[in-house]
Amino acid sequence: EVQSAYYSRQQAAILTVYIKIGEERRNMVFISDYLTHDSRFVYCTRKFIVDFLRKEYHNIIKINYVSDGASAHFKNFHIEASWTFSASGHGKGPCDGIGAVVKPTATNYLLKGGPDASFSSPKQFYEWCFEKK
Numbered sequence: 001e002v003q004s005a006y007y008s009r010q011q012a013a014i015l016t017v018y019i020k021i022g023e024e025r026r027n028m029v030f031i032s033d034y035l036t037h038d039s040r041f042v043y044c045t046r047k048f049i050v051d052f053l054r055k056e057y058h059n060i061i062k063i064n065y066v067s068d069g070a071s072a073h074f075k076n077f078h079i080e081a082s083w084t085f086s087a088s089g090h091g092k093g094p095c096d097g098i099g100a101v102v103k104p105t106a107t108n109y110l111l112k113g114g115p116d117a118s119f120s121s122p123k124q125f126y127e128w129c130f131e132k133k
Contacts, residue, residue: 011035012122014102015045018094021057027098028052029129033122050079066093102129 013035017028030045053060062080106125110117119125 010121012119012125013037013041014099015041016095016098016102017045017049018098019049019053020094021060027094029098029102031122031126031129054079066095105132 010033013030013032015030015032015037017030019026019028028049030048032041034041050063053063060079106119106128109128110119119128
């Protein structure tokens with residue numbers, strides 16, 4: 001029963017985003033049941049980010065992406081863009097810090113909640129994260 005409960009859970013993909021505009025800082029966490037971190041996944045998240053930035057910051061003219069990923073994933077959506085790449089897997093950027101908060105916080109919640117605490121789907125994990133902000 002415990003084993004089947006463990007293996008029947010759906011996995012979730014997490015993509016973290018750190019936005020810095022002047023002195024303002026914002027964090028985003030994308031949670032998806034689409035587990036392939038390919039161009040389609042990144043395209044959808046980047047489109048959301050660009051649309052968000054256009055809505056919140058009407059005068060935006062350029063985005064600088066800082067990533068440890070592949071440049072082929074990033075599209076500029078008709079806004080001037082530049083890319084700064086760091087070594088992958090080193091965990092030194094703000095996005096790594098966001099993930100380093102979200103994942104252990106969820107793990108601690110599950111460990112403290114006992115056998116009844118679980119996320120049975122990425123949507124349920126998203127709802128929990130949204131509630132916790």
